[in-house]
Amino acid sequence: MTLRSYDDLLKRLDRIAALPTVNLQRLGSFEAAGRTYTMVMLELGTPGPGKHSVEVAAGIHGDEPAGVEAAVSFLERNARNDEFLSTFYGVVLPCCNPSGYELGTRENADGVDLNRQFATRHPPPEVELITRALEGRCFDLVFEMHEDIDAPGLYLYEIAESPDRHVGEKIIESVQAMGCPIDLREEIEGMKAKGGLIRRKSIRFRKTRLPQAIYTYRTCGGHVITLEPPASMLPFEERVKVEVTALTVALQSLLT
Numbered sequence: 001m002t003l004r005s006y007d008d009l010l011k012r013l014d015r016i017a018a019l020p021t022v023n024l025q026r027l028g029s030f031e032a033a034g035r036t037y038t039m040v041m042l043e044l045g046t047p048g049p050g051k052h053s054v055e056v057a058a059g060i061h062g063d064e065p066a067g068v069e070a071a072v073s074f075l076e077r078n079a080r081n082d083e084f085l086s087t088f089y090g091v092v093l094p095c096c097n098p099s100g101y102e103l104g105t106r107e108n109a110d111g112v113d114l115n116r117q118f119a120t121r122h123p124p125p126e127v128e129l130i131t132r133a134l135e136g137r138c139f140d141l142v143f144e145m146h147e148d149i150d151a152p153g154l155y156l157y158e159i160a161e162s163p164d165r166h167v168g169e170k171i172i173e174s175v176q177a178m179g180c181p182i183d184l185r186e187e188i189e190g191m192k193a194k195g196g197l198i199r200r201k202s203i204r205f206r207k208t209r210l211p212q213a214i215y216t217y218r219t220c221g222g223h224v225i226t227l228e229p230p231a232s233m234l235p236f237e238e239r240v241k242v243e244v245t246a247l248t249v250a251l252q253s254l255l256t
């Protein structure tokens with residue numbers, strides 16, 4: 001029994017990629033749960049001098065579909081947005097765990113949490129395809145869309161090489177203004193938190209079996225944000241809006 005159709009998602013992405021400003025790449029295929037899945041990555045606009053580059057990744061946990069929808073919505077709303085396209089270049093991995101997306105499970109169909117499989121000797125095919133596609137590419141901003149089913153409000157992780165790039169407070173302020181509750185606990189997921197913000201120092205991370213965000217920061221440095229809207233506190237559409245708004249605020253901060 002599947003909850004969602006990855007094929008339907010691919011059809012939607014193919015429609016977006018029919019626009020001249022979007023380029024869809026098939027990264028490769030793999031077998032899971034008796035069927036074949038093809039991973040895709042989309043480029044929004046083109047890189048160029050003076051443009052800011054952003055990578056958006058969603059759906060590495062299959063039970064966090066608002067992130068996937070937000071990534072698709074981000075593509076749809078900016079594919080015809082000249083202002084965006086003249087300022088930014090985007091790379092979008094809209095669904096990093098296709099089998100988990102269909103099953104509605106955090107893990108993939110083989111029961112593996114892909115978000116602990118970066119920087120491993122034998123990564124699962126999903127992780128292998130993602131890391132190969134991103135090899136040698138670094139971005140001004142990396143934005144990962146997650147959700148948390150247990151949290152009483154939204155929180156986010158932010159790592160930035162230069163603290164003057166921090167935009168977490170602005171994101172919290174903006175989503176709170178939309179009516180999104182904020183997780184004000186002083187400890188979240190075993191980490192120190194303040195006002196919904198978890199700011200980690202990369203130096204304290206282990207070297208293997210990394211989450212995608214930490215792997216990206218290890219590889220490229222820069223600025224990485226992981227957003228966790230509260231899945232039990234807001235309806236789906238609201239969570240999608242919150243994800244898109246947070247990403248927009250983060251992108252605006254690149255311009256100042």
Ligand SMILES: [Zn+2]
Nearest residue numbers: 061064146147
């Ligand atoms: Zn997640």
